[in-house]
Amino acid sequence: MPDAERPPMISREDVLHVARLARLELSEPELExxxxxxxxxxxYIDRLKELDVTGVEPTSHAVPMVNVMRDDVVVPCFPRxxxxxxxxxxxGEFFRVPRIxxx
Amino acid sequence: xxxxxxxxxxxxxxxxxxxxxxCATTFGAAPNSQTCPVCQxxxxxxxxxxxxxxxxxxRTALAFNCRVNEACRFARKHYYYPDMPKNFQISQYEEPxxxxxxxxxxxxxxxxxxxxxxxxxxxxxxxxxxxGTLETAQAxxxxxxxxxxxxxxxxxxxxxxxxxxxxxxxRAFRAVxxxxxxxxxxxxxxxxxxxxxxxxxxxxxxxxxxxxxxKNMNSFKNVQRALEFEVRRQAEALEAGLRLVQETRLWDAxxxxxxxxRSKEFAHDYRYFPEPDLVPLRIDRAWVDAIRAGLPxxxxxxxxxxxxxxxLPAYDAELLTHSQALADYFEAATGELPQAKLVSxxxxxxxxxxxxxxxxxxxxxxxxxxxxxAGLLKLIEDGTISGKIAKDVFQKMVVSGEEARAIVxxxxxxxxxxxxxxxxxxxxxxxRNPKAIEDFRKGKTAAAKALVGQIMKATQGKAxxxxxxxxxxxxxxxI
Numbered sequence: 001m002p003d004a005e006r007p008p009m010i011s012r013e014d015v016l017h018v019a020r021l022a023r024l025e026l027s028e029p030e031l032e033x034x035x036x037x038x039x040x041x042x043x044y045i046d047r048l049k050e051l052d053v054t055g056v057e058p059t060s061h062a063v064p065m066v067n068v069m070r071d072d073v074v075v076p077c078f079p080r081x082x083x084x085x086x087x088x089x090x091x092g093e094f095f096r097v098p099r100i101x102x103x
Numbered sequence: 104x105x106x107x108x109x110x111x112x113x114x115x116x117x118x119x120x121x122x123x124x125x126c127a128t129t130f131g132a133a134p135n136s137q138t139c140p141v142c143q144x145x146x147x148x149x150x151x152x153x154x155x156x157x158x159x160x161x162r163t164a165l166a167f168n169c170r171v172n173e174a175c176r177f178a179r180k181h182y183y184y185p186d187m188p189k190n191f192q193i194s195q196y197e198e199p200x201x202x203x204x205x206x207x208x209x210x211x212x213x214x215x216x217x218x219x220x221x222x223x224x225x226x227x228x229x230x231x232x233x234x235g236t237l238e239t240a241q242a243x244x245x246x247x248x249x250x251x252x253x254x255x256x257x258x259x260x261x262x263x264x265x266x267x268x269x270x271x272x273x274r275a276f277r278a279v280x281x282x283x284x285x286x287x288x289x290x291x292x293x294x295x296x297x298x299x300x301x302x303x304x305x306x307x308x309x310x311x312x313x314x315x316x317x318k319n320m321n322s323f324k325n326v327q328r329a330l331e332f333e334v335r336r337q338a339e340a341l342e343a344g345l346r347l348v349q350e351t352r353l354w355d356a357x358x359x360x361x362x363x364x365r366s367k368e369f370a371h372d373y374r375y376f377p378e379p380d381l382v383p384l385r386i387d388r389a390w391v392d393a394i395r396a397g398l399p400x401x402x403x404x405x406x407x408x409x410x411x412x413x414x415l416p417a418y419d420a421e422l423l424t425h426s427q428a429l430a431d432y433f434e435a436a437t438g439e440l441p442q443a444k445l446v447s448x449x450x451x452x453x454x455x456x457x458x459x460x461x462x463x464x465x466x467x468x469x470x471x472x473x474x475x476x477a478g479l480l481k482l483i484e485d486g487t488i489s490g491k492i493a494k495d496v497f498q499k500m501v502v503s504g505e506e507a508r509a510i511v512x513x514x515x516x517x518x519x520x521x522x523x524x525x526x527x528x529x530x531x532x533x534x535r536n537p538k539a540i541e542d543f544r545k546g547k548t549a550a551a552k553a554l555v556g557q558i559m560k561a562t563q564g565k566a567x568x569x570x571x572x573x574x575x576x577x578x579x580x581x582i
Contacts, residue, residue, distance in 0.1 A: 021181070021183075021372055021374070022183070023183050059383075060176055060377030060379070060383060061377070061379065061382050061383060062379075063382060065382045066382055066383050066384060066385040067382070067384055067385055067387075068151060068152065068381070068382050069151065069152045069153070069154040069157065069384075070125070070151045070152065070153060070154065071154060071155070072118045072119050072120050072153050072154065072155035072156070073119070073120060073125060074119050074120045074125055074126070074127045075120070075124075075125030075126075077126045077127065077136065077137050077138055077139050078138060078139045078140065080133075080135050080136050080138075083135060083138050083139075083143060083247075084135065089242075091234075091242075091244055092134075093133060093134040093135050093136075093246075094134055094135065094232070094244035094245060094246060095135070095185075095244065095245040095247070096242050096243070096244055096245075097185040097242060097243050097244075097245055098241075098242055098243075099233075099240050099241055099242055099243060100184070100185070100243070
């Protein structure tokens with residue numbers, strides 16, 4: 001870790017929580033690897049905080065552009081068979097997905 | 104205990120195409136026939152905002168007196184469910200389209216102002232059909248036609264104090280949307296959906312109790328029933344000294360109760376962040392002003408006008424203006440026949456007997472048009488038929504779509520107003536009913552009513568009741 005002095009910002013529990021939200025199953029080594037990587041990302045973000053951004057408008061986008069909109073016009077949809085072609089499972093006109101179960 | 108209710112209403116906007124792609128939004132199309140890589144959330148596809156959806160959002164915001172935010176942007180709301188393959192819904196979080204408005208509602212003749220906290224735009228998700236029953240299903244089938252249809256979410260403040268107020272709010276809300284032409288308001292087809300937050304607190308306290316979210320209430324009646332059930336459930340639990348848990352509960356309309364949803368089905372950990380595939384919106388004042396200038400007359404304004412212009416009772420004005428189609432129907436009929444109260448009575452008692460008041464499409468498509476109804480009422484007004492016969496004719500018009508005059512002529516329903524002819528009938532009836540005459544002499548005035556009945560029967564209900572009453576009275580007074 002670049003900043004060994006600091007306590008880890010992301011704990012093992014944090015990684016497990018986020019992994020569960022993302023429906024990811026991580027092995028023990030993967031979990032530790034994720035924890036390290038996430039910490040190093042957050043450390044980098046912390047470094048950005050050192051910049052003086054007084055007077056800089058906050059933005060959510062890299063491109064200084066607003067109001068990109070389209071007219072409410074219908075265009076042909078994709079053929080259903082094409083849209084269903086990559087489905088792992090289908091029944092007739094539907095995608096078929098496993099039943100949602102409690103975990 | 105005080106009841107505290109807030110409503111979240113999701114309304115599908117009446118755009119032709121979806122929120123972020125050009126797929127059609129037609130309801131009831133064959134499964135998965137209206138999709139593309141954008142609304143199926145395929146990697147690499149890019150959303151583009153539908154300008155009409157934003158316009159409809161602003162239109163609604165203005166009708167509720169909300170502040171339209173100049174800076175507005177979209178955010179990703181993350182959750183995992185097969186109705187949404189990209190695992191996030193494009194919605195708004197910080198910087199919604201509009202905030203801080205209000206809706207006036209009327210309950211038991213009293214007016215109340217219900218705050219509207221925010222209004223934002225988002226995309227709808229696909230529809231799951233379970234194979235077999237929910238309990239036994241091994242798999243679910245997914246139809247993505249609905250995925251990406253523009254949704255407008257409006258969150259009220261927790262200002263509602265009873266299930267009746269919640270239902271009144273929803274009705275008033277729906278009416279405004281239909282008047283604005285931004286949503287068809289059809290709860291059965293799911294174009295208007297409502298979730299509620301319900302809690303109880305000691306009377307007069309300003310602290311909020313533990314809040315429970317209720318989902319799956321798909322009609323006005325169900326909203327009220329579900330909330331009544333939930334208020335009772337919470338009150339009983341609190342009285343028994345139990346603690347309530349903050350949770351989401353589903354309304355089961357068939358069984359008439361709310362049941363807890365598994366807590367993990369809805370992890371409220373959405374990890375919102377600004378949608379990087381969409382640039383922010385900067386809502387131009389001139390655009391807002393132009394939309395404001397184009398706002399139509401809204402339900403409350405129309406109700407006020409009905410009171411003023413037609414002199415209708417408050418009840419009539421309220422009921423007629425709740426549905427735009429019904430109010431239009433009334434005005435079209437009144438244009439043909441200016442007896443407003445008569446028209447209103449027939450709409451409320453007869454038309455609404457055969458058509459549901461909130462089915463705009465059915466009212467607009469009614470076989471008995473406003474002109475037809477006015478034509479029927481004219482026949483009562485000029486004495487051609489009695490009110491009683493008119494009700495029968497009305498029933499026939501509803502089915503056949505014919506004009507009243509045609510039915511009356513064909514079936515010989517014209518009222519008998521020929522005085523000498525009626526006098527002859529009355530004489531016969533009097534002669535046949537010595538017992539009734541005797542009773543009448545002894546002071547039983549009800550006997551006269553029985554005679555009227557006989558006279559009407561003898562004329563197949565066609566005798567003009569006013570003339571019959573007058574002639575009979577004259578004859579009886581001479582006996």
